[in-house]
Amino acid sequence: MTEPATSDEIREEEAATKAAVLATAERLFALHGFGSVSVRDITAAAGVNLASVNYHFGSKDNLLFEIFKRRTAELNRERARMLHEANDRHAGRPPVREILEALFAPPLRWGAPENPRAISAQFIIRSRSEGTPEMREAIAHDVSHLIRFADALTAARPDLAPEVVYWRLHFALGMVHNNRFIEFDRLHMLSDGATREGDVDSLLQRMLDFAEAGFLA
Amino acid sequence: MTEPATSDEIREEEAATKAAVLATAERLFALHGFGSVSVRDITAAAGVNLASVNYHFGSKDNLLFEIFKRRTAELNRERARMLHEANDRHAGRPPVREILEALFAPPLRWGAPENPRAISAQFIIRSRSEGTPEMREAIAHDVSHLIRFADALTAARPDLAPEVVYWRLHFALGMVHNNRFIEFDRLHMLSDGATREGDVDSLLQRMLDFAEAGFLA
DNA sequence: GTCTATAGATGGATAGAC
DNA sequence: GTCTATCCATCTATAGAC
Numbered sequence: 061m062t063e064p065a066t067s068d069e070i071r072e073e074e075a076a077t078k079a080a081v082l083a084t085a086e087r088l089f090a091l092h093g094f095g096s097v098s099v100r101d102i103t104a105a106a107g108v109n110l111a112s113v114n115y116h117f118g119s120k121d122n123l124l125f126e127i128f129k130r131r132t133a134e135l136n137r138e139r140a141r142m143l144h145e146a147n148d149r150h151a152g153r154p155p156v157r158e159i160l161e162a163l164f165a166p167p168l169r170w171g172a173p174e175n176p177r178a179i180s181a182q183f184i185i186r187s188r189s190e191g192t193p194e195m196r197e198a199i200a201h202d203v204s205h206l207i208r209f210a211d212a213l214t215a216a217r218p219d220l221a222p223e224v225v226y227w228r229l230h231f232a233l234g235m236v237h238n239n240r241f242i243e244f245d246r247l248h249m250l251s252d253g254a255t256r257e258g259d260v261d262s263l264l265q266r267m268l269d270f271a272e273a274g275f276l277a
Numbered sequence: 278m279t280e281p282a283t284s285d286e287i288r289e290e291e292a293a294t295k296a297a298v299l300a301t302a303e304r305l306f307a308l309h310g311f312g313s314v315s316v317r318d319i320t321a322a323a324g325v326n327l328a329s330v331n332y333h334f335g336s337k338d339n340l341l342f343e344i345f346k347r348r349t350a351e352l353n354r355e356r357a358r359m360l361h362e363a364n365d366r367h368a369g370r371p372p373v374r375e376i377l378e379a380l381f382a383p384p385l386r387w388g389a390p391e392n393p394r395a396i397s398a399q400f401i402i403r404s405r406s407e408g409t410p411e412m413r414e415a416i417a418h419d420v421s422h423l424i425r426f427a428d429a430l431t432a433a434r435p436d437l438a439p440e441v442v443y444w445r446l447h448f449a450l451g452m453v454h455n456n457r458f459i460e461f462d463r464l465h466m467l468s469d470g471a472t473r474e475g476d477v478d479s480l481l482q483r484m485l486d487f488a489e490a491g492f493l494a
Numbered sequence: 495g496t497c498t499a500t501a502g503a504t505g506g507a508t509a510g511a512c
Numbered sequence: 513g514t515c516t517a518t519c520c521a522t523c524t525a526t527a528g529a530c
Binding site for chain 4: 098099100111113114119120
């Protein structure tokens, strides 16, 4: 690029560099894992300077954490919005299935192959196991977005002991976290292709059938 | 150590070194992750020579794969034995709950805090997300141990379409794979301690309640 | 702000003496 | 077989010129 003349152009170029790093890093991390992708890989693929990661983000770990915070915030906003809509539809007492749908649908729709968000979905899933200590701390301790779901489920099943609801929410989340490429590959290998549909909505319904029944047990 | 005199003593010492490396590597990998643990960390903690890993296993990745093969083989043997016993109890047509118990119980019991196998359980769980390409290939393609479970479940629910059974098996496995320290921590944080029981058998029953209902939907 | 060059640290693997 | 010393690749982070 040629040298920018005005300060507005500098700001634009700076923002463009930062955005390119963010997008490229997210993609490479999602595809190849955090440990396997170096700062050099990112800057080379993004066509920016090697030093720009440290300049804009301080460190590789900070860059990771930055992407993580953005994506989880977006995902949890979508979930909260869907839960809110379910509340509106049912005078503040939605049934189990609609609560679970608000929990399942956003990450599932993100993960759909044709969705550009699929990269972000894989990034978030990887964060759960490959994240930096800072990210793991955030995952383990920041449960604010889950409180509303736990409360809604408790209200929908007042006959269940609270800890039963918490455990079942944990099981339901396990179902979501298992939606990784490698697990799908294994499932398709096991079923000899019978599970190769790729239709996100029918997968969502299958998951809801299973989890809703689990909650009504 | 003093120099061994006879060839028997050499064999013993060699076996002892190899075993020490295996045990120490498994423990460190399980606790800190594959990428964070170096060959130097392992040999230092095991009190053996730096070169012994390459001498006995060829490479770090090979050492990882060796541990992985041993542990998954052991785990799947336990699962197969429990499924076999369930078959015997029910003339070859065990109910869903007992099939799922054979799938859930071994990894759950391994993971119990007081069980020395807890290290191995964490190692296996880490393998699913942090493994080498070789390990991922094995996980995705070696489904032989799951075929019997899929067949048993299909026989127990002949009214369900086969692909439905496969998907639900996938969901049930997701529940198992979610049993990681970080997820438990998060659950305990969310429930404000209400889920802190540590009783493996009651957790097993909770999981079976949920998954059995999911299969009967 | 960008970029080159390089510091500084770490890790996997191996040669060669014993 | 064991062990020390070392090679060599790789990575993050930064100093300093522009």
